[in-house]
Amino acid sequence: MEQSRPETTMDRISLDVFSSFEAARADWEVLFANAPASAYQSFGFARDWFETFGRARGLTPMIVVARHGDGARPLALLALARSRLGPLPIAQFLGGKESNFNLGLFAADMRLDAEALRALLRRAARVGGVDLYRLGNQPQAFEGVANPLALPGSSASPSFAYGTSLPATAGELDARFSADARKKLRKKQARLEKMGALVFEHGATGARAREILEALLAQKAERLQDPSFASGAMRDFVLGLCGGALEVHALTLDARIIATYAGFTHRGRFSAMLNSFVAEEEIARSSPGDLLLHSLLRDLLSRGVARFDLGVGEARYKNAVCDETIALVDTLVPATLLGALAAPALSALIRAKRAVKQNPRLLAKLTELRRLAR
Incomplete structure (x- = not known):
């Protein structure tokens, strides 16, 4: 049975947005040691992925840490990267397609409800300079605990995990x-x-x-x-x-x-x-x-x-x-008016990709086209 987290508000939550892995490392390791997480949420995996894939793609780390007041222990950490979708600056999980499960790291006593999490993301977006969050391939629950970032309104990801x-x-x-x-x-x-x-x-x-x-x-x-x-x-x-x-x-x-x-x-x-x-x-x-x-x-x-x-x-x-x-979800969170305008089109693209992925004949044809294009 999934365990849920009691809902509260954003009162007294302070926020740090790091562009340096080392600056976030201490908070990261504290949360990773105890939070529901897979190996793909480890500091080493994310850092190595960024140094090989992320940097070459022009991504910028955007590591969001929330805590109860300045200097307090971390309550949540989101290991994100700032990228672009056309002209739109967006934030998505570090790890790309090499990460099979995407999750935020949340302390057991983290009490942010969906509304408060959206507000936190909007605050972080103002610091990180993004219009939209694209949080893909998230399990709805992990280790028996509901995933707070699988927010209401999330779409089914194109593929399942097994x-x-x-x-x-x-x-x-x-x-x-x-x-x-x-x-x-x-x-x-x-x-x-x-x-x-x-x-x-x-x-x-x-x-x-x-x-x-x-x-x-x-x-x-x-x-x-x-x-x-x-x-x-x-x-x-x-x-x-x-x-x-x-x-x-x-x-x-x-x-x-x-x-x-x-x-x-x-x-x-x-x-x-x-x-x-x-x-x-x-x-x-x-x-x-x-x-x-x-x-x-x-x-x-x-x-x-x-x-x-x-x-x-x-x-x-x-x-x-x-x-x-294992059903996965993609969560889109607009942080600005531009992001809100772009979100429906991106949501439609995710649904179309799922339709192809879940149709063996269409997927086979797409795979062959990709092979021929190499």
Whole structure:
């Protein structure tokens, strides 16, 4: 059951708007240690994303901190970036599409109702110089607590996220899959084992983690025909996170990396951020990615991890292992008259994008057009 927060007003709430990560770091770490949050709300993730993606896109940090009076402990922190939508200056979450869940950080005793939160955002907009907030891909609740920023009037995000609770034992995990599904996986694994030595690697560190991440990026670039994985911001971001909290897993065939997973573990939840497998038909037809995913689930279970998610976006393999479809919302908050005029058009664009994303035929055509345009 979701826990709600009692409603109050903006009385005596002071506001800081930081353009420096370090200036906000102390407040950030206090709130992240206790607030409902995923790994994507960590200081390190947001900072590394900005240094690779955000700065190159001309974004400016806009980190909003609310507190009960000047110098008091923080009640809320919104990790935002100032950008432009055409001529319109807007604020959106740091992390871009690399962040699968977007949330503000709120102290347990934060008592701002929807009206007060809108007023706070308008105040911050005057300091940050934005006309509109576009707060996308927000879960309506997280860790059983209602998300205060999923304000009334929010629109359904274009895509869902997918997750599941992990059982206590491997036997219970196996029972979630049909006998036919388990038989098919065993046959695929046996087929690969006939080709060479098959090894599952979990929690690689140091140079080995980097080697696996290099393979992940190369496999993504080849299979998706997307050179952005081979160089530039994505490569710098992924390899930069290697030295931090990014957890790396691989399946090898005769020491060759044929499938990978990378993600984060935070408070008993593993969030998968990236995965890959080799494009060669002889290997790919044995579903090395699925085999590694099932091995990863067993590894997480053995470590006592209770929750698992595969992030935003529809895919067959997600439905195969996740029994929870997580509805996300996009929240638009106009801060000026110009923002209020622009919001209906942007809302219509979000609805149109959702219509495409939830129509498999339209999505397939769009994906092909994007591939051809590269």
